[in-house]
Structures are given as structure tokens and as C-alpha cells.
Amino acid sequence: MLPPQPGLTETLAEWLPRQRWFGGKDGPIDDLTIGTATQLRTGDPALHHLILDVHQNGTTDHYQLLLGTRQHLPDRLRHAEITRHDDDTRGPHLYDAAHDPDLTRTLLDELAVGTSIGPLRFHRADDSRIRTDLTSLPITAEQSNTSLLFGDAYICKLFRRLSRGVNLDLEVNLALTRGGCARVPAVRGWIELEPGPLTLGLLSDYLHTGADGWSLAIASVRDWFAHTPPRDPGRDGAWEGEWAELDASVAGGDFAAEAERLGAATAEVHGALADAFGVTVLPAEDVRAMAARMNDELTGTCRAVPGLAPHAKALTSAFLDLAARAEPLPVQRVHGDYHLGQVLRTESGWTLLDFEGEPARTQHERTALAHPLRDVAGMLRSFEYAARFLIAKSGTTPSGPGGRVETRAHAWAARNRAAFCRGYAAAGGPDPAAHAVLIRAFEFEKAVYEVRYEARNRPAWLPVPLKSLAHLTA
Ligand SMILES: Nc1ncnc2c1ncn2[C@@H]1O[C@H](COP(=O)(O)OP(=O)(O)O)[C@@H](O)[C@H]1O
Ligand SMILES: O=P(O)(O)O[C@H]1O[C@H](CO)[C@@H](O[C@H]2O[C@H](CO)[C@@H](O)[C@H](O)[C@H]2O)[C@H](O)[C@H]1O
Numbered sequence: 001m002l003p004p005q006p007g008l009t010e011t012l013a014e015w016l017p018r019q020r021w022f023g024g025k026d027g028p029i030d031d032l033t034i035g036t037a038t039q040l041r042t043g044d045p046a047l048h049h050l051i052l053d054v055h056q057n058g059t060t061d062h063y064q065l066l067l068g069t070r071q072h073l074p075d076r077l078r079h080a081e082i083t084r085h086d087d088d089t090r091g092p093h094l095y096d097a098a099h100d101p102d103l104t105r106t107l108l109d110e111l112a113v114g115t116s117i118g119p120l121r122f123h124r125a126d127d128s129r130i131r132t133d134l135t136s137l138p139i140t141a142e143q144s145n146t147s148l149l150f151g152d153a154y155i156c157k158l159f160r161r162l163s164r165g166v167n168l169d170l171e172v173n174l175a176l177t178r179g180g181c182a183r184v185p186a187v188r189g190w191i192e193l194e195p196g197p198l199t200l201g202l203l204s205d206y207l208h209t210g211a212d213g214w215s216l217a218i219a220s221v222r223d224w225f226a227h228t229p230p231r232d233p234g235r236d237g238a239w240e241g242e243w244a245e246l247d248a249s250v251a252g253g254d255f256a257a258e259a260e261r262l263g264a265a266t267a268e269v270h271g272a273l274a275d276a277f278g279v280t281v282l283p284a285e286d287v288r289a290m291a292a293r294m295n296d297e298l299t300g301t302c303r304a305v306p307g308l309a310p311h312a313k314a315l316t317s318a319f320l321d322l323a324a325r326a327e328p329l330p331v332q333r334v335h336g337d338y339h340l341g342q343v344l345r346t347e348s349g350w351t352l353l354d355f356e357g358e359p360a361r362t363q364h365e366r367t368a369l370a371h372p373l374r375d376v377a378g379m380l381r382s383f384e385y386a387a388r389f390l391i392a393k394s395g396t397t398p399s400g401p402g403g404r405v406e407t408r409a410h411a412w413a414a415r416n417r418a419a420f421c422r423g424y425a426a427a428g429g430p431d432p433a434a435h436a437v438l439i440r441a442f443e444f445e446k447a448v449y450e451v452r453y454e455a456r457n458r459p460a461w462l463p464v465p466l467k468s469l470a471h472l473t474a
Contacts, residue, residue: 005091005094008034008094009032009033009034010032011082011083011094012032012052012065012082013029013031013032013054015082015083016029016032016052016054016063017029019160020143020144021143021144021145021146021160021161022063022160023061023144023160023161024054024056024061027056027057028056029054029055029056030055030056030057031055032052032053032054032055033052033053033055034050034051034052034053035050035051035052035053035062036049036050036051036118036119036193037049037050038050038117038118038119038120039117039118040066040106040107040110040117040120041103041106044069044070044071044092045068045069045070045097045100045102045103046068046069046070046092047066047067047068047097047103047106048066048067048068048069049064049065049066049067049120050064050065050066050067051063051064051065051162051193052064052065061161062161062162063160063161063162064158064159064160064162064200065096066096066097066098066103066104066158067082067094067095067096067097068080068094068095068096068097068100068103069092069093069094069095070092070093070095071092071093072093073093073095077093077095077099077100079099080095080096080097080098080099080100081093081094081095082094082095082096098138098146098148098158099138101135101136101137104136104148104156105132105134105135105136107122107148107156107191107201107203108130108131108132108134108136108150108154108156108203109132110122110191111123111124111130111188111189111191111203112124112129112130112131112132112189114189119193119194119195120191120192120193120194120200121191121192121193121194121197122189122191123189123190123191123192124188124189125174125177125186125187125188125189125190126178128186128188128189130154130188130189130203131150131151131153131154134150134151134153134154135150135151136148136149136150136156137149139155144160144161144359145157145158145159145160146158146160149206150206151206152206152208153205153206154188154203154204154205154206155185155203155204155205155206156201156202156203156204157169157201157202157204158200158201159199159200159201159202162193162198162199162200163198163363164196164198164363165196165197165198165199165363166197166199167199167202167356168336168355168356168357168366168367169202169354169355169356170187170190170199170202171355172184172273172333172355173185173187173202173204173355174187174190175276175277176269176272176273176276178276179272179275179276181268181269181272182348183265183268183269183272183349183350183351183352184269184351184352184353184355185204185205185206185207185351185353186204186205187202187203187204188203188204188205189202189203190202190203207344207346207351209346209347210344210345210346210351211344211345212340212341212343212344212345213258213262213340213341213342213343213344213345213350213382214339214340214341214382214386216255216258216340216345217255217340217382217383217386217416218386218389218390219253220251220253220254220255220386220412221386221387221389221390221409221412222253222390223251223252223253224251224253224254224408224411224412225390225405225408226251227250227251227252249415255412255416256415256416256419257419258345258350259383259416259417259419259420259423260419260420260422260423261349261350261423262343262350262379262420262423263376263419263420263421263422263423263424263425263426263427263429264423264424264426264427265343265349265350265351265352265427266338266350266352266375266376266379266420266423266424266427266429267423267424267425267427267428267429268427268428269335269352270332270334270372270375270429271428271429273332273333273334274332274333276333277332277333278332279330279331279332280330280331280332280369281328281329281330281331282328282329282330282331282369282371283328284326284327284328285326287322287323287326287327287328287329288323288326290322291319291320291322291323291326291441292319292323294319294322294441294444294445294448295315295316295319295320297445297448297449297452298312298315298316298319298444298448299312301448301451301452304452304455305451305452305455305462307451307462307466308448308451308466308469310470311466311469311470311473314473315444315447315448315469315473318437318440318441318444319441319444319445321437321440321441322437322438322441325437329371329438330371331369331370331371332369332370332372333369334369334370334371334372334374334375335352335355335375335378336355336356336357336358336366336370336374336375337354337356337357337358337359337378338352338375338376338378338379338382339378339379339381339382339385340379340382340383340385340386341382342354358449360449360452360453371430371438371442372429372430373429373430373432373435373438373439373442374442376420376421376424376429376432376439376442377439377442377443377445377446378442378446379420380417380420380421380439380443381443381446381447381450381465381468383412383413383416383417383420384413384417384464384465384468384471384472385450385464385465385468386412386413386416387409387410387412387413387416387468388409388413388463388464388467388468389461389464391405391406391409391467392460392461392463392464392467406467410471413468421433443472444469444472447465447468447469447472450464450465451465451466451469
């Protein structure tokens with residue numbers, strides 16, 4: 001039973017838009033109702049699981065909240081309080097219990113046994129033994145969900161905005177774990193709401209030694225930009241030659257060997273996805289329809305972001321090329337939003353995370369089968385981003401030998417893109433070099449998506465995809 005709280009739904013409607021993970025910030029909440037309320041722990045503190053039905057602009061979204069109640073709120077939980085008050089006699093304090101390890105421990109306890117409480121089902125994966133002696137801490141990453149670390153053993157992702165059906169991340173990771181693929185964190189358990197089912201949470205191994213690909217790549221680019229080519233004593237004041245500027249291998253933090261291994265890991269996961277979910281063939285007319293959709297998205301994005309217009313001709317010509325040479329394509333489950341932020345380098349190699357697809361796409365689009373080179377194109381874009389991010393961030397062109405920093409960025413991207421493709425093809429993936437038209441169209445499609453994504457979410461980053469397009473279409 002929820003504690004009697006006059007005005008609880010109004011309070012939640014006022015609190016929700018201030019949460020990082022709330023997806024409806026572009027309009028007011030018209031109404032909020034409590035869809036389900038399930039008590040997971042009694043006593044003080046107590047834990048309630050709520051599904052909030054949020055009505056906005058004619059649609060209803062469902063959000064998950066772990067609601068904690070305490071008669072006295074310790075200072076360490078003040079930041080998570082839903083309505084702030086200092087007076088313990090005014091009834092229990094209400095707070096977001098994701099921040100309270102005394103309460104989140106309940107999740108591990110229930111997962112370890114595999115129980116049902118009301119409409120909630122706690123599943124333990126196959127023969128997993130789940131430790132229950134661990135304390136949780138929410139991770140600090142900017143997330144659209146909330147993930148809790150349990151010691152350095154598990155990470156539990158609690159989905160905030162809920163979608164009907166089995167969450168893609170759970171479906172894919174579970175299938176790959178069961179298929180013996182070691183390139184994803186093993187799934188240990190999950191939480192569902194019945195009837196449905198509807199996925200609420202996913203418990204996986206936490207790869208505590210992992211470093212994410214984006215940070216590693218940025219460190220390499222920084223090193224490359226700082227690298228000073230040796231002076232040529234024979235040529236007064238001149239640099240030794242163009243090659244020194246262009247050969248990104250001479251810098252200490254060269255990333256190419258990692259890029260090549262990442263390519264191989266990607267091909268391995270594509271193979272595992274094909275084994276787990278199968279491969280079908282997309283007829284040539286559907287490939288033409290795909291090319292037309294790419295072009296429609298370009299037209300729409302040019303309208304919204306005029307900075308893209310100068311590249312439109314080159315992009316359209318790549319999509320037309322794809323349509324003109326359309327042939328049946330093998331398609332399968334892929335990652336769907338593949339970039340350097342989605343891969344972790346651990347002591348045993350690269351691991352892939354987050355198979356939920358692009359957040360701005362519909363559920364239908366996210367589950368659509370695709371050619372695996374779509375992911376390859378996504379990662380190629382990411383090398384472009386990494387190469388150009390520091391320039392866009394500083395807003396200036398560094399002086400000295402880095403003056404030709406654009407040339408250096410291009411050299412870094414070219415070297416790592418080539419290494420990634422080499423690793424991918426050598427490990428059995430379709431050779432990107434043999435599918436130039438397809439991969440160019442995929443890459444341009446992703447770049448158009450990125451222009452739209454950046455304009456909406458991070459306008460300061462917009463020059464990154466635009467500059468890279470200027471290079472790729474020159
Ligand atoms: N199994 C894991 N081991 C180590 N770190 C992880 C693991 N899963 C996620 N992370 C970290 O948490 C971040 C957010 O995870 P992600 O699944 O991308 O969440 P979201 O879908 O909410 O963005 C990742 O970028 C990564 O740094
Ligand atoms: O990680 P998400 O699933 O939230 O993906 C979205 O956000 C990404 C940015 O965080 C965005 O990726 C773009 O920026 C990355 C650098 O931050 C870069 O490595 C990617 O290549 C670039 O696409 C992604 O597109 C978006 O869907």
C-alpha cells in the first residue's frame with residue numbers, strides 16, 4: 001500500500017520534468033496517474049515500485065519509479081527527495097529509491113531467487129548465481145535510464161521510459177550470452193511487468209576494468225595533435241615533409257591496432273547475431289525504397305538545419321547510386337547505433353554495449369533488420385567524430401606544427417577507419433572495400449541523422465558532422 005499522500009500525483013508531475021531521464025521535456029504534463037503500485041519492501045524504509053502514466057499532448061508515456069519512504073531522511077538521500085521538507089512529523093519523506101542502497105538491495109535479493117511480487121517478475125538467467133552481499137551506487141554517466149553498480153560485480157539498468165514488449169537490449173544480450181558470445185557483458189537477470197511482458201530492468205556483469213572506446217580514441221587524437229614532427233636541419237624552419245604531418249602512426253598513442261581489433265570484435269558479434277537470429281534477404285526493390293527513405297530524411301533535415309544544404313547534392317548522388325545498383329542484400333539483427341561510446345576495452349578485448357538502437361527512432365525502426373555494414377558505417381562516423389571533436393571543442397586552430405590540424409584530423413580518421421575495416425574483413429565480415437556504394441550511402445545516412453541529432457540535442461557539436469561531411473563529399 002502506498003502511504004496516504006495528498007497531492008502525490010501533482011507532486012510527481014512537478015518533480016518529473018526536472019529529472020535528466022524524463023523524455024517529455026518539450027511540452028507540459030497534462031495529467032499524471034499511477035498505473036501500478038507494488039510494495040516491494042515494508043517497514044521503514046519502505047520500497048514501492050510505481051509505473052507513472054504521463055499524459056502529454058494526446059499521448060501517454062509510461063515511466064518507472066522506485067519510490068522510497070522514510071520517517072527520517074538522512075542527509076545522504078536529501079538530493080533524491082521528491083518534495084523537500086525538514087519536518088519529520090509531516091509524514092514520511094518520499095524519494096527516488098534508486099539512490100538508496102538499503103532499498104535497492106531488495107532487487108538483487110528478488111533476482112537471486114527469481115520471484116514474483118504482484119505484477120513484477122524477477123528472473124534469474126539460466127544457471128546464474130547472483131550475489132546478494134553487494135551495495136549499489138548509481139552511475140554518474142549522462143543517461144536516459146538509470147544504472148546501478150552493485151559492487152564491481154553487476155550493473156543493473158533500470159529503464160525509465162518504458163516500451164511495450166521485451167526490451168531490445170535484453171533480447172539481444174540474452175541471446176548472445178546464451179550463444180556463448182563473450183563480446184557482450186553476460187546477462188544475469190531481468191525484471192519484467194506482467195501482463196506483457198514489459199522489460200523494467202536488466203542485470204549484467206559489470207566490466208570494471210573497461211575503458212570506453214571514445215575516451216581511448218580522444219586520448220590518441222590529443223597525442224597525435226601534440227606530436228611535433230622532427231625539424232629538417234637541411235631546410236631552414238621547414239618541417240620535414242608532408243609525410244610527417246600525415247602519417248598518424250608516428251605519435252605515441254596510436255590507436256590503429258585497437259581499431260583493427262575492434263573491427264574483428266564487431267565481425268565476431270555480427271556472426272553471433274546471425275547465428276542467434278538468422279539472416280534473410282532484402283529484395284532489390286526494398287533496397288531502392290531504403291535509398292529513397294535516406295533521401296527523404298536528407299530533404300527533411302536540410303529544411304530543419306540549413307547548414308546541411310551545401311552537401312545535399314553529393315549526398316543525394318550517393319543515395320541515387322545505391323538505388324541504381326540495387327541488388328538483393330542479406331540482412332540481420334545488428335547493433336543499430338554503433339559508435340565508440342558503445343564499446344569498452346577490457347583486459348580480454350573489446351566488448352559491445354547497448355543494443356537498443358538509435359534513441360530517436362521508433363520501436364519498429366529499431367527492430368528492423370539491416371545489412372551489417374550499417375554498423376561498420378556507424379563506427380566509421382565515430383572515427384570522424386573523434387578526429388574532429390577536439391578542434392570543434394577548442395573553437396580555434398592550434399598554432400605551430402598543429403596549424404594544419406584539419407589535415408591531421410583527416411589523417412588520424414583515415415588511418416583508424418582503414419584499420420577498423422581491415423580487422424572487420426579479416427575476421428569474416430563483408431569487406432567494406434568491396435561494398436563502396438553501400439557503405440557510402442550508410443555513412444551519409446548516419447551523418448544526416450547526426451546533423452539532426454546534434455541540432456536538437458547538442459548544437460555546439462553541429463560543426464563536427466558538418467565539417468566531416470565537407471571532407472567526405474569534397
Ligand atoms: N556491463 C558494463 N560494464 C561496464 N560499464 C558499463 C556496462 N554497461 C554500461 N556501462 C557504462 O554505462 C554507460 C551507460 O550504459 P548504456 O547501456 O549505454 O546506458 P543508456 O542506454 O542509458 O545510455 C556506458 O557508456 C558504459 O560506460
Ligand atoms: O549513445 P546513444 O544511444 O544515446 O546515441 C546517441 O547519442 C550519441 C552521442 O552520445 C550519438 O553519437 C554521436 O556522437 C558520438 C560522440 O559523442 C560519436 O562517437 C558518434 O559517432 C556520433 O554518432 C548517437 O548518434 C546518438 O544516437
